[in-house]
Amino acid sequence: xxxxxxxxxxxxxxxxxxxxxxxxxxxxxxxxxxxxxxxxxxxxxxxxxxxxxxxxxxxxxxxxxxxxxxxxxxxxxxxxxxxxxxxxxxxxxxxxxxxxxxxxxxxxxxxxxxxxxxxxxxxxxxxxxxxxxxxxxxxxxxxxxxxxxxxxxxxxxxxxxxxxxxxxxxxxxxxxxxxxxxxxxxxxxxxxxxxxxxxxxxxxxxxxxxxxxxxxxxxxxxxxxxxxxxxxxxxxxxxxxxxxxxxxxxxxxxxxxxxxxxxxxxxxxxxxxxxxxxxxxx
Amino acid sequence: xxxxxxxxxxxxxxxxxxxxxxxxxxxxxxxxxxxxxxxxxxxxxxxxxxxxxxxxxxxxxxxxxxxxxxxxxxxxxxxxxxxxxxxxxxxxxxxxxxxxxxxxxxxxxxxxxxxxxxxxxxxxxxxxxxxxxxxxxxxxxxxxxxxxxxxxxxxxxxxxxx
Numbered sequence: 001x002x003x004x005x006x007x008x009x010x011x012x013x014x015x016x017x018x019x020x021x022x023x024x025x026x027x028x029x030x031x032x033x034x035x036x037x038x039x040x041x042x043x044x045x046x047x048x049x050x051x052x053x054x055x056x057x058x059x060x061x062x063x064x065x066x067x068x069x070x071x072x073x074x075x076x077x078x079x080x081x082x083x084x085x086x087x088x089x090x091x092x093x094x095x096x097x098x099x100x101x102x103x104x105x106x107x108x109x110x111x112x113x114x115x116x117x118x119x120x121x122x123x124x125x126x127x128x129x130x131x132x133x134x135x136x137x138x139x140x141x142x143x144x145x146x147x148x149x150x151x152x153x154x155x156x157x158x159x160x161x162x163x164x165x166x167x168x169x170x171x172x173x174x175x176x177x178x179x180x181x182x183x184x185x186x187x188x189x190x191x192x193x194x195x196x197x198x199x200x201x202x203x204x205x206x207x208x209x210x211x212x213x214x215x216x217x218x219x220x221x222x223x224x225x226x227x228x229x230x231x232x233x234x235x236x237x238x239x240x241x242x243x244x245x246x247x248x249x250x251x252x253x254x255x256x257x258x259x260x261x262x263x264x265x266x267x268x269x270x271x272x273x274x275x276x277x278x279x280x281x282x
Numbered sequence: 283x284x285x286x287x288x289x290x291x292x293x294x295x296x297x298x299x300x301x302x303x304x305x306x307x308x309x310x311x312x313x314x315x316x317x318x319x320x321x322x323x324x325x326x327x328x329x330x331x332x333x334x335x336x337x338x339x340x341x342x343x344x345x346x347x348x349x350x351x352x353x354x355x356x357x358x359x360x361x362x363x364x365x366x367x368x369x370x371x372x373x374x375x376x377x378x379x380x381x382x383x384x385x386x387x388x389x390x391x392x393x394x395x396x397x398x399x400x401x402x403x404x405x406x407x408x409x410x411x412x413x414x415x416x417x418x419x420x421x422x423x424x425x426x427x428x429x430x431x432x433x434x435x436x437x438x439x440x441x442x443x444x
Contacts, residue, residue, distance in 0.1 A: 046365075046415055053369050057376040064380060068332065124326055156390070194390060245326070264315050 084209050091184040092211070094134055098141055100177040103230075105137075106147030112140075112276055115149045115250040115258065117238050120166050120186045121193060122156040122246045124266060129187040131267035139269065140276050150183055151234035155246045156193055167231045169203045172221035173210055181210045253279050285359070285413075292367070292409050293355050299402040300348040306341035306395055316395060327393035332384040340381060344399060347374045351406065361417065368414040371407040378403045 098105055114136075118125040140146040150170075157163035166186075173182035185206055191197030207218055221227070241250065241260065249272075250258035259279075263271035283291075309316045310328065318324030327333065333340055347370060354366035378400035385392050 042417065043415065046417065049365060050368060050372070050411060050414070053372050057373045060373070061376045061380050064335065065383075068335070068384075123330060158390075193388065265313055268313070 087185060087188050088209055088211060091181060091188060094137055095180050095184060098137065098180075100174075100180050102174040102177070103150045103171060103179050104147050105150070105180045106141045107144040108147060110141075110144055110147040111253055112146045112279055113149060113252050113258075114140075114146050114261070114272075114276070115151055115252075117151045117153040117234070117243055117246055117248040117250075118183075119153060119155045119157055119163065119246045120170065120183065121163075121190065121198065123190065123193055124245075125156075125247045126187040126190045128247045128266040129184065132263070132265065132269045132272055135269035136272055139273055145280060146276055150179065151237060152231045153235060153238040153243060153246050153248065155244075157198075158194055162198055164228060164231055166198050166203065168222055168224075168227045169207070169218075171227040171230060172218050172224065173207065173213060175221045175224075176213055176217060178210050178213050181213070182206065185209055251275060251279055253282070288409060288413055289355060289359065292406060292413070293352065295402050295406050295409075296348055296352045296355060299399055299406070300345070300352060302395055302399045302402070303341055303345040303348050306399075307339060307345050310339045310341050316393070318394060323391040324393040324395060326391040327385055327389055327396060330384075330389045330391075332381070332388060340377075343377065344374075347377070347403075351410075364410075364414045364417070368407075368410040371403065371410045374403045375407040 095105060099107055101108060116128075118129075136146075136148075141148060152163075152167040154160060154163040157166070170179050170182045170186065173179045189206065191202075207213055207215055238248065241248070241258075247266065249261035249263070251261045252258040261272070261275050263275070265271060306316070306328070310333065316324040316328055335343060351367060351370045351374065354363050354370060357363045357366075381396060382400050385396060
């Protein structure tokens, strides 16, 4: 065998070995690449699945937000319209014929006094006024057992100036023994909390709905400093009792010390009636 | 964190959330005051118009959500159940975010029960997405089958030589 032939065989073997190694390397690289591609495809698939879920959720939340956006408010009731007349009729059926004097509703000689601390913009006060109160008016106030005194405590109203203005507007109606009409109408037509609906226009429109209210006198009385002081005094009384929320209640008999009344409900009259009856019997 | 530890953590969180939602659903239907350290804030939130959605108490919606999440976690682990958990927690988080927005900007009161549920749901969503994306667990059919060398045509030799 020639020397050159031996050399070429050895070179061939070496070349074969290198070729094998290269093939294996390439195969390993290919495998790695395929695995990476598969993992990447799975990740992309998972991300797109999550993306679809997220997109659906975002759409649903936006729909809920739009649908409930104005849900808290009652549409402004314009004086003289059918809606306004219906509201006035409802309020009339609730408190019509009950004696009123300033901020007190009920017989002035009633043995029990229920003090109701409220904020006219407070939705829970609305819940109580439209929930538990009508039955209470029927069973306890019309029967002369209880008189209800409305006191002011700022909770839901954000701007202290707006709070003072709206509460004084109600008290000014009280100068004509119409405060409870104003208060009831306010709660019945209450707007969405913190939407800035309480404007001068809103208060004027409300006053126009109060049956028999002399608007000129009401406008003059709103400037009475004594009424603004009364709002401040009510806040002090509430603070002395440790009240921070509305509605809050105090119950007293004759000249006795007032007791806090926590009924645990704003829609059921029964716990209020039970507390009143208990106090009457004591 | 192992797949098992992650799953157990998520189950524990879901059970706590389920407890909170059950309590809030109970007080809604019983008409009683929730136990609350923040004055009357919880009562204010619970009795607000936003405590119901189309007549359904939001607490009940939360309860149903937690039950669904728990069911997906207790089911045999796989790609589908991991996706189901994520698909339940993402809307849960979205709904919690909506309710927190309402508490802050519409009701102006914070209910600590609702906040705790929102926090649990947020953590659950993060964990479920992480769990779904990393895709570990016992499933074998989760990933698309990788092509074997046998099923793949051999690349041209020149490519291997290059």
